[in-house]
Amino acid sequence: MSDNTLETESIYVSFGVGAETYGIGIEDVRQIIRVPKITRVPKMPDYVLGMTNLRGEVLPLVDLSMRLGYKHPCVHGEDTRVIVVDKQGILTGLIVESVNEVKSTEMHDIDKFPDILNAGVDKKYISGILKVGKGEDVSIIQLINTDEIIDIDSAGKYLEQNSALIKKEKKEDVVAGAIDEKRFISFNIKEQEYAIEIHKINEIIWMPEVTSVPGLPSYVLGIFSLRGEVIPLLSLHSRFGMTLNRDDETTRVVIVDIGNVMVAFAADKVNAVVSVDESLIELPPKVYEDQEGSEVSAVLKLEDGKRLVMALEPENLVDDAELEALKSVAEQSKGGTHMNYDVTNTADEEKQIVTFQIENEHYGIYIQKVQEINRYTNVTKIPKTPKFVEGIINLRGEVIPLIDLRSRFELETKPRDEFTRVIIINLQNMKVGFVVDWVDEVLRIRQEDIDPVPPVLGAAVNSEFIEGVINFDKNEKMILLLDVEELFSRAEIKKLENLQEG
Template sequence: MELINTKDVARKNGLQCVTFHLGDEIYGIDMRYLQEIIRVPDVVKVPGTPSYIRGLANLRGTILPIVDCRLRLGLKRNEDTEASRVIVLTAGNKKLGYVVDQVVGVISIHEKEIEKGSGSETAADFVEGIAKIEKGKKLIMLLDAKKLLNFRDGETIKEEVEVSKNNIIDIVQESEKKNTDANGEQLEMISFKIGEEEYGIEVGSVQEIVRFSGEVSEVPNTPPYVLGVISLRNKVLPIVSLRRLFNMEECSFDERSRIVVTSISENGFTYAVGLKVDLVLEVLRIDKVAVTPVPPLLKTKDSEEISGICKLNEGSRLVYILDPKKLFSYRLRESADILRAQGGDEEMKVVDTKDEEEQLVTFLVDGIECAFSIEDVREIIRPTEIIAVPKAPDFVEGVINLRGTIVPVIDLRKKFGLKEKNRDDRNRIVIVEISGRHTGLIVDSVKEVVKIGHSQIEDAPEILMDEIDQRFIKGIAKFDETNRMIILLSVEEVLSGKEKKELMAIEEADN
């Protein structure tokens, strides 16, 4: 599974790709860049963005731009179905979600099966090769993940310390719907290495795979194979070293180390435990008849967690299948209470006492929730008579007389290129100052005044910076508990320099 493997292993075992449908064509993306696969979420639209950017989603507290893969590749738009999914790609500090028609599965492609070239003219910028598999009967368009992530020419990936979820279970389940072996039952496993030996755990027992290189907090009075605990998305996760458990020399975390998070259920308790492994290899799908029992001679008290041996490549590759339930029933019985206590639902919350709050005036524009800082808002009024101004820009509705002051009025729907609609009694005019001059901004409705900590406001995602002149977006305010997101606008940047001059010309003409 190349997302969590080294380049050397990639060359040895072939390119691991997650494959998916867009119409009748099959596309593939290098697993190195896959974080997870999710259902199509609700999004918050961003004004002024290209049609292929659907909007922003709140993914467990992280702001995730959602892109329509069809439109990004220049294909025809299609309605989402029950099979539609979002493939979340990540590298360095970039993260994007691409909506695809249907996930097929994970496959290994050998270098000799790949031809350099491109697909259709519209997708040529993103296709880096074509894989011919099954003796050339099936074609897979291989997409360049770096280009999908908006990496510029010459830009390198900066690896950061991160905790990333790789929803392997979802991948396998999606492909399993259409790829059932007619000859018998199949076994899906996550394979990994401990030392020189290869092990596997059934996908159903794996919650996620975590890349982690931070500090592990030690827990007093625990056996040596319990390394300690980490905070995983604000929850406590105990970490067990399989090297120590198997009486092998311990090694430190490196760029290849991973934590395989398993869920253990016993005696009415369910708790998660992270198993530290040296290297995760791939997702294996094999016939159960290929699994042989452990020979009686090898069965000992210290090996009861091995439920079977899988022979691959005509017996030259052996994978020992671990049963987490037996692992915890025998080898970790003495630590079960400790692990349950450390791995419960308790959350580790960090409170920043210096986190200053900001008050925002929130409002709707074509269903998009936006906000200005309350300091930028002079007043909010109901719509009044607007006098049209000849030769004014399209987004300028005209001017109003506000207690003897002539105030130009801008329709934010028109300014952001959104669909126009007839005004009703919910419309309001928000009076702000732009370049020292009072200006009215027509919005669909004003919602409320909210307080939010500065730590809850993030910069606009990089793809928005690349695709639009988004200086008018100061940031994205997120509310983790409700998945609510608000686009925080900059009053001074709502208009470009040229538009400000045009607005000044209107005022001078009126004066």
């Protein structure tokens, strides 16, 4: 027996990375799966590919080739697999090029890792070598030290430091300027732009699968289910004498609460969140004003009066008899089962999130931090500013620095197009604009739907700007919830303040 021999026995899963064969103790392996859909996470080490949804759990994915110190990632092919490792309750997915077999070892079969073997690999990641076969047919399996690969010490410290904060709700900031301004979400019905006050909107979603119900008025498109609630879908197009194109990718569904009944209507596209000074909100034209219960409650005069937006009153979208009929349809569609739904309690737990895309990944910001959403236009470039500062814009007399989130997340630049939007954020004592590829929707979610950042990601780099992960099991979609306060250092915030001060 060699002095190098470690006295142990175990069962190992062997797998390939490049030209080498490695092994992981079966006690650390929860399961082996095919490569799933990956959600990329910005500003991660090159070996962290992102994360995915594993039956409701957020699973970080690590390219084992890059993690071991090779200069090339794993080659993805038909045999590529993810080995899900469970270390002290911390799950990590290790991407490997192929899984070979399960090896059972006997006492004294494992040797220490020779210093001259496989110089391309950091030795701390290898706990020993397993010799398989006899004579000239001996093959070598390098055994992975999963504690080092996952950095279990750092991950454990991260968990310990953040365990008290994981489910702790942050105080919702009061939006600056809310006393003299009202906030609306604007949308289009054909060419006309309408808006509803933001606090009257429960949620904005993509067009769901709608079930037609016979015997309903023509303006009712049908019903759909959302988190156990049956919601009737109205066509304002029909009400306003127009036709809805349901197949358009920009179509959205706006959900409002009318008399404690959830009602939805379709819009051709959602434009922006706008803050409107009360001096720019006027009574509707007399033709609307004279109609009792008119849908139009006010006219918003935007862009120096060049852009007129009709503000709608949700309570007047349907009359009392129609509302009772819609309520009856929703109740009957539940099969007569009444949900135990405490509106007061759930409202305290629910959060509204503005979601958007950058490089096909989905991000979210608490709506309390969002002042408004505008089109990308009239940007003034400023020399000698940080790389991520695109320039400044003039927003109703206020200088707003523009942050290119692509640059901030170290992604390639992308030409601005008709979908590019600027999200105006309240950041400490100032406003800044985030340039994003696309604004998706406004979601209403429960606090319990927000998962913490996996400790492996939290320990790998400074990921404090990711506050949590909204994990949609059904459509395999993940939303990274951003903490805008943590996106910038103190020095960077000072530079942004200097830009505003001119």
